[in-house]
Amino acid sequence: MLRHLFVAKNFGVPTLTSLRNFPGRDAKWCTEMYENLYVLHHQRARDKVSPDFHKKTTGLCGLYVNESPHKELRLLYRRILRVMDMIPAGNQYRVATEEIVKHRLSLVEEEPDIQKLEQKIGMGQIEEVFQQAEYELQTIRLYIQFKCWEPLVEQAEEGQWRWPIAPGP
Incomplete structure (x- = not known):
């Protein structure tokens, strides 16, 4: 189903076309991502910054401004x-x-x-x-x-903790 949304037949040769060229039955699918709760959550998080706050964005993708x-x-x-x-x-x-x-x-x-x-x-x-x-x-x-402070179950190999990794004497 997804393939026919992005590929249209032009004289028997599949070519990429824009989504606006598809009939109305596919247009609903194109807008569903804007009704996605995950997308809406990020839009709300992005848009909730008050107008008098000292910055509107962090400039980092997915990291939103924290006002408190x-x-x-x-x-x-x-x-x-x-x-x-x-x-x-x-x-x-x-x-x-x-x-x-x-x-x-x-x-x-x-x-x-x-x-x-x-x-x-x-x-x-x-x-x-x-x-x-x-x-x-x-x-x-x-x-x-994982209780990382406990001792190892078995003894470590000779030279395992030596740094830098180089052949020893």
């Missing part, structure tokens, strides 16, 4: 810290991640201006920082699920 990043980052960073409590205290990943998250949480609580906060964090736009925090939370949950 302080509130959402605060909640997300606190959630990360709560989940980190499930990892043993001496674990190096936990120590390093907690240090970064606590530092960023303090910056979020201290700096009310979004643009200055972006500069202080130094990791791009605030929406990118929020996305990074979401990915970190997913990583922590996987880290806990």
Whole structure:
């Protein structure tokens, strides 16, 4: 069915044509994507920025402007810290991640201006920082699920942890 929407016969030779050339029965299919809930969600997310906000777009495909990043980052960073409590205290990943998250949480609580906060964090736009925090939370949950702090089941091969990879003596 899809093939006949994009290919029309021109004297027996299939050629690409525009969708507007097809009869009315196919015209409904052409507009269905605009009724798709996924498309509508992204259009609403894109269009919901208030007119007096300092930016209308992030300039990144699929990453929409967040008008309340302080509130959402605060909640997300606190959630990360709560989940980190499930990892043993001496674990190096936990120590390093907690240090970064606590530092960023303090910056979020201290700096009310979004643009200055972006500069202080130094990791791009605030929406990118929020996305990074979401990915970190997913990583922590996987880290806990697979108990990555436990010792290996069997001994690692000789030289597996040596870097750079080069033939040894």
